[in-house]
Amino acid sequence: MTYRKYSSFFFRLSSILTMFMLLLTGCAGKKKVSESNPNAYKVGLVFDVGGRGDKSFNDLAYNGLEQAKKKLGIQFDYIEPSGEGADREAALRQMAADPDVKLIIGVGLLFTDDITAIAKEFPDKKFACIDYNPQPGAEIPSNLSGIVFEEKKGSFLAGAIAALESKTGIIGFIGGMDSNIIRKFESGYIEGAKYVRPDIKLITNFIGMTGSAFNDPAKGKEIALGQYSQGADIIYQAAGASGMGVIEAARESKKLVICTDMGLEWPAPENMLTSINKAINKAVLTTIDEAMHGKFEGGKQRVFGLDNRYTDYVWNSDTEKLIDQSVHERIESIRKDILDGKIKVQE
Template identity: 35%
Template sequence: MKKIIALLMTTMMMGTMVGCGSSSTKTEDKGTSSEKEYKVAMVTDTGGVNDQSFNQSSWEGLQSFEKNNKGAKSSYLESKQESDYATNLDKVVDGGNKLVWGIGFAMSDAITNSAKSNPDVSYAIVDNSYGDKTPANVTGVMFRAQEPSFMVGYVAAKTTKTNKVGFIGGIKGNIIDQFQYGYQAGVQYAAKELGKDITVDVQYAESFGDASKGKAIANKMFSSGCDIVFHAAGNVGVGVIEAAKEANKFAIGVDRDQAYLAPANVLTSALKLSSVAVENISKEAMSGNKIGGKTYTYGLKENAVGIPTENKNMDPAVYKATIAIQDKIKDGSIVPPFNEETFKAFGK
């Protein structure tokens, strides 16, 4: 009897050992599976992931990338202040991400520093080009934001009743210049068609995150006679739209269709779909294509900028005329300015 019991115990122990071996094999399989994952992460600028603007649009692009590509995984980290950039980039690199996105030109230095320390990781940045100094493992992404800005400027001039409109920028720089001067040129172009003078009040919030500041500036513009204000200021623009709603005037949104923020008070939006670029370039990287060392530029021809197809507050005749302007930009008949110099030349 004792021999039988001993034999049974030996058999059970062997079974348990086999069970442990089986569990170990599954763990290894999981490890092999995780290696097939392509992890991509983005670090926001100080506007945050819910800025109703380009950070949010970029995150939507990564979510779409994950949804449409088997094995793709996406995540993000928010930066509350500029000092978070380097720390957050370190965190996503340590997390095993193969492609790391920095959202916004303010992250340009942090991206180059991180890329230099991690040559085996691919990086991409929205709204920045390093030109011929682009590191081999970094990709720049730029937009011809002057194109949709010209279009919404044209819309503003064709819609204004006071012949005075406004522009509120976040922080002055090459990127926001595209919006400002494209918009001013669009207003000027339509004013010439109409045979009237239309002025553009331009102010900067010196922030991309302070919605209350955007609201205060917009309130002053509306009280001084502007009936339409276009913003290119990230989360600051949420305040601009709130001011338009309270004053019963019009705001023009940016980056995404922002009509949902104030359906009766958003005239249209200058779309800059960073989601399109982020998804496309992430897919290229995952496919093994070389994306580093260069800059991708997106505009009307790439269907990455424009205005929404539905603009319930816009006169249909104005929309039709604006699409004709869009066609002229596409075929090169109109080349919207992107800075002060090209704006001055455009006006001649």
């Protein structure tokens, strides 16, 4: 009886320890990427929900790492999210605990609280957060750079384009997670549409209230089909990987879609009116370059906006087939007026 009790106890203890070690060594799915130069400046990046392959901000961030490797000679590690990305804090801590990693980047607004806390805990490391979204008046650690874009101004242009190109007089908006940053996309879109066409009608929806809303293409497609059936002929989506569902709905309905973060003409070139791009790749490259050369700008939000076209709309050989030249000229005029302060768009 005693042997059985102890045998059972040690079996359970062994199982618990095994699970614990697996969590410690593999929970965040760390992947070594570049080891060609062990003395190179090393960057760690933690992806948000959707991970690599989201055709959105995660892929753009990774592209920035690749550019930094090619142009600056860095090496880097990255960590994929699990589930709804609930292990962000553990993943950031895993990167920060690596003595060779000098700069840690979190991709997405949902990192804000965790990366702020970890930056305070590791003052000798540098941190950066894409779409950093602190509470008003919150102190930003001096070793943390909050990278933000002018989503509302870019979305203002998207709204103007949609309203000017709409044939039905009804346009739609689909956001991923209902949050104040995605609300900026929505409000900017509405303001831009109303600026050029006051009588335009808008339909707006959000996919969900948690981070998983950025990784639900099926729901994105369902909502988009509903908006198209209500008369919308153009939908602006700010939904991460869920936006792929919106694109599919546009293709099936033979309607138009405006995307965000990066151009996605390839899935449905005849349905992609334009995209409001955030040059996350350029921002990542710039931040790494500055960190390497003693020019890191921490303790504040760093704005990458319409100026120098870090935030911009896509105008190329594909989109010019769908956007009338007169509309393009009008949008360029509006963009200039925003930069000159003649049109006020409060971020």
